[in-house]
Amino acid sequence: LDVDATIVIAHSEKEQATRTFKKTFGYHPIGVWCDNTGEFLAASLRPGNAGSNTTTDHLDVLSRAIAQVPASHRKKLLVRADGAGASHGLLDWLTTMNTAREHGRRGRSVEYSVGFAITETVREAIRLVPKDAWATALDADGEVREHADVVEITGLLPATTRTAWPVGMRVIVRREHPHPGAPLTLFEAADGWRYQAFVTNTTTGGVGFLEARHRAHARVEDRIRAAKDTGLNRFPSREYAINHAWLAVVQVAADLLAWLRLIALPEALKTCEPKALRYRFLHVPARLTRGGRRRHLRLPETWPWAKDAVATFTAVMAIPMRT
Structure with a gap:
């Protein structure tokens, strides 16, 4: 399950359309897509000034998305998000979903793979990584990715940082040579590497596989682009309720196309x-x-x-x- 939000620009005054963090005007809906099938499982229409990392919004759409998954396929789930999902509330909730025994969830495995900010604490841990500890990064097809390495730094973080987050959370860092013209921080410019981090509670698999699995979250951008080409990019009414209904119709259209691809095309x-x-x-x-x-x-x-x-x-x- 891939969760992400996107900006939809409004070209006229509409109810609850506001200024966005990108200094545009419109809405900031959030949605969840099933990466296995391409289905648009759940969405919420939000004002343009809605936060990217609002925990309650993530919990709302993820709860409804999980309910859409058939019970037989709900026993092993992976939730992926970018850095906007790296909140204590979301990770705590996912950890509870993974360990809870009540409400018929016995035996359910809920794993997460969420982007993580490169803070000064993370930078200090990266500085402590031995040169031979970096492993070669992989592409989505399992091939070696040139000029890119990965390493787990969980054990190098201070105990106060590790205990502040859910038990079992692992922090994995990826470094690669930046593309020409890519902006770098002072820390990255010092050694010429660009760093990205994510967290996961998956206990099995090499760091190369886990990092490649996390980067596959980028496919959600294709789902968003397709949804916008199916009606998400234009909300037709001044009234918020009508636009909310329009969002539901967009989800139906996206699912019909996903099913058509799966069984007929x-x-x-x-x-x-x-x-x-x-x-x-x-x-x-x-x-x-x-x-x-x-x-x-x-x-x-x-x-x-x-x-x-x-x-x-x-x-x-x-x-x-x-x-």
Whole structure:
């Protein structure tokens, strides 16, 4: 489950639209996506000045998102967030979810992978890391990532810092050569490395794997972009309640597209962005005719994706109907 917030600009006065932290004007909705399926599980429409790391908002959308996951798949969950999720309230709640025995949650495993700020305490711990302790970073496909290393610094942090956070929290740091023109702090400029940190309660797996798993959270940006192309980028009404309903419709549309990709679309259409999918399939110039007591969907033979459209319709019609 990937949680993230995004700015939606309002081009006119709308109820609860306010100035955002990016000095724009609009809303600041927060949502949760299932990385396995691409489904838009839960969302909350918030004023533009809503905080990025507001614990109550994270708990609200995550609670509703977890409730959307079928019970058989709810026993082992991973929650990922960027640095906005690194709050004591959220990590404490996730830790409780992982260890609680009441309310039918016996045996549930809830792990987290959340961005962590590079504070002066973290910098001091990084300075204590031996040169040979750094391990090679990995790409998402398991290949070695050049000019990037990872290391766990949990044991190098002061005891006061470790005890202030939930039991079992591990702090892992990644360093890499910065891209040309990337801004660096004075600490990073001293040795030429750019540092990023995250925390997790996962006890198994090498630090390279855990770091690559955390960076896969970036896929949520693709989900947000697709949602904005499906209606999230424009709220139509001055009234907050109507815009909140619009957000629910956007979630339905995003889920329909996710399900279509999972069970029906051929490979040629499966990776299409919503705009391309609308052009190639959803807006296909077809005609519905009747004859011989039957209805016929007629697709133009010259349409480049006619065969893919037929394959999609065939897959959809083959889905068993439940009564």
